[in-house]
Amino acid sequence: MEKFYIKEVNELQRAKQIAEKLDLHEHDLKEEYKRLLFNFEESIGQMRLITKVSDKIQKKLDKANAALDQKNRELDSKNQQLQQTIDELTQARAGRTATTIVLFLALLLFLVEEILIEPFIEAKFGDNQWVSIGFKLFIVILLKPIEVLLENLVLSFLHKRLKKQRAAQIVAEKNFVDVAE
Numbered sequence: 001m002e003k004f005y006i007k008e009v010n011e012l013q014r015a016k017q018i019a020e021k022l023d024l025h026e027h028d029l030k031e032e033y034k035r036l037l038f039n040f041e042e043s044i045g046q047m048r049l050i051t052k053v054s055d056k057i058q059k060k061l062d063k064a065n066a067a068l069d070q071k072n073r074e075l076d077s078k079n080q081q082l083q084q085t086i087d088e089l090t091q092a093r094a095g096r097t098a099t100t101i102v103l104f105l106a107l108l109l110f111l112v113e114e115i116l117i118e119p120f121i122e123a124k125f126g127d128n129q130w131v132s133i134g135f136k137l138f139i140v141i142l143l144k145p146i147e148v149l150l151e152n153l154v155l156s157f158l159h160k161r162l163k164k165q166r167a168a169q170i171v172a173e174k175n176f177v178d179v180a181e
Contacts, residue, residue, distance in 0.1 A: 011039045090158050098151035102143055109139050 018032050118132060125131045 094151050094154040097154045102147040
């Protein structure tokens, strides 16, 4: 910082020396005073120039920061959209997985009903098909809550796995930064 004010420091030292001598003749004193005023005026001009340059640089920085803030807002918006899409895809994946499991479970339940329960119903109620239809209807109605439960379980599993992946990614990035430093 001192290198910017070498002239000013030198002039200050010179003025101090003059003040100590103060036995100069009036003519010499006037010349030194004029020189001091000239240098002071020149210093003010340089400070004005430095201030103008600094102001221009600050304006450029402000514009760059504003543009960066705008880009950050756009990036945040895109990240939110991306996260929403990821959430929707995760939800769809969980739903698809749950539906697949429920279809297999439904097939299994109907097979169990036909093979194991149907002979029992026929033996107990005879030719009354309404009991058999009612039992099959009960199985069908039971499938939706099972699907919702399975979807929630799959979602929970996927979210836990995603958290583990994110944690591993953060650790990997931290290790990469540590190695880079």
